[in-house]
Amino acid sequence: MWGKKRAGAGKETPEAVLQAARAALAGLTDPVGGKALPESGLIDSLELVGDQIILALKATRDSATQMERLAREAEAALLACSGVGAARVVLTAHRAPGAKTPVPPPPAAPAGFAARHGTPGKRITLPGVKHIVAIASGKGGVGKSTTAVNLAVALARRGHAVGLLDADIYGPSLPTMLGRRERPAVVGERIQTVDVFGLAAMSMGFLVDADAAMVWRGPMVMGAIQQLLGQVDWGALDVLVVDMPPGTGDAQLTLAQTVTLAGAVIVSTPQDVALADARRGAAMFRKMGVPVLGLIENMSYYCCPECGARGDIFGHGGARLEAARLGVPFLGEVPLLRAVRAAADAGTPIVLAEPAGDAARAYGTLADALWQALAGRPNDAPATIADAESGTRAG
Numbered sequence: 001m002w003g004k005k006r007a008g009a010g011k012e013t014p015e016a017v018l019q020a021a022r023a024a025l026a027g028l029t030d031p032v033g034g035k036a037l038p039e040s041g042l043i044d045s046l047e048l049v050g051d052q053i054i055l056a057l058k059a060t061r062d063s064a065t066q067m068e069r070l071a072r073e074a075e076a077a078l079l080a081c082s083g084v085g086a087a088r089v090v091l092t093a094h095r096a097p098g099a100k101t102p103v104p105p106p107p108a109a110p111a112g113f114a115a116r117h118g119t120p121g122k123r124i125t126l127p128g129v130k131h132i133v134a135i136a137s138g139k140g141g142v143g144k145s146t147t148a149v150n151l152a153v154a155l156a157r158r159g160h161a162v163g164l165l166d167a168d169i170y171g172p173s174l175p176t177m178l179g180r181r182e183r184p185a186v187v188g189e190r191i192q193t194v195d196v197f198g199l200a201a202m203s204m205g206f207l208v209d210a211d212a213a214m215v216w217r218g219p220m221v222m223g224a225i226q227q228l229l230g231q232v233d234w235g236a237l238d239v240l241v242v243d244m245p246p247g248t249g250d251a252q253l254t255l256a257q258t259v260t261l262a263g264a265v266i267v268s269t270p271q272d273v274a275l276a277d278a279r280r281g282a283a284m285f286r287k288m289g290v291p292v293l294g295l296i297e298n299m300s301y302y303c304c305p306e307c308g309a310r311g312d313i314f315g316h317g318g319a320r321l322e323a324a325r326l327g328v329p330f331l332g333e334v335p336l337l338r339a340v341r342a343a344a345d346a347g348t349p350i351v352l353a354e355p356a357g358d359a360a361r362a363y364g365t366l367a368d369a370l371w372q373a374l375a376g377r378p379n380d381a382p383a384t385i386a387d388a389e390s391g392t393r394a395g
């Protein structure tokens, strides 16, 4: 639940509100290390969205009980700040200090994002990343990005260390959906992830202007995806969630040829046309030797926000049947809710904006199902760096 108070005058600048918030947090103490909270290293992120403030605190399993108490205190302290209408504190999986070690750059990695034009790809190992999961669909606009973001946050809230890669070079969604636009830091030759809502995130939208991203061509897309994987300091992650562009093209091929994917999750809406595309998407991944971890039905049913009545706008249950037909798990369904869209547009995933709501519950179920599918996989070990077969397509 969000801590809420009556709407205030709200005239403060965002900088002033954040400054007041930091000052308020200075009055709290790290229950483990004994330092004032801002100096403790426990603050993962502090975000202001409108008059809503979201604090992410790093917690380990051992410190969870003490951290929950601290989270309640922090929420009360933030709520007391002038200009804050609602406050939410989330506990995120703590990456052990130093765990974010640089990984060696991929062999023969290109120097610039536009440098490659159809040269054979290299396989890349991300030594600290246990599972890489592609969120895909055959058809555009079915909710891959929304699913990827909320699934990633839901997994992080369950204590897993989670990364989120936006592999949609033409139309990156993460800057909007995560409410972040800043340029990532570069340390040595490694691009640092943007750490937000407890996720390690990266998107081409953080690196280039949206207009520049529009003119990219096939081979450049391949090079860009390889760089986003190989030259970003992903650190130690339980799972890297990859938001794919729509379709069955270069991006999917490049991803599957560059890293060892734990599998693909196919998102579909319930209509027959979308399901036909989902089938094509699943077939493509299987052809590339990538396991299909399951299907998700998005916009599965409609809940009227006024009366709570339920309706099946696009039909319902098609993805479950399709999953059975394909012999893959059905991971769950997400309702069509105005709040899901509004939260995505406002830059706070619905899982955080309304953590007790229907959508958050649905994404939580999906996160559990996906984790179960991953845990059931026999091989957690990362592959070694090896030359890929020279089959990366020239565009």
Ligand SMILES: Nc1ncnc2c1ncn2[C@@H]1O[C@H](COP(=O)(O)OP(=O)(O)OP(=O)(O)O)[C@@H](O)[C@H]1O
Pocket: 137, 139, 140, 141, 142, 143, 144, 145, 146, 147, 168, 171, 173, 244, 245, 246, 298, 299, 334, 335, 336, 337, 338, 339, 340, 341, 342, 344, 345
């Ligand atoms: N369950 C939902 N309820 C309401 N709106 C949703 C839901 N899922 C997604 N949307 C909205 O539908 C639109 C498309 O979603 P999204 O961008 O996630 O799709 P996508 O499959 O990633 O699209 P693309 O193929 O262009 O990458 C967005 O405006 C998003 O907010």
Ligand SMILES: [Mg+2]
Pocket: 144, 145, 146, 168, 173, 243, 244, 245
């Ligand atoms: Mg998308």
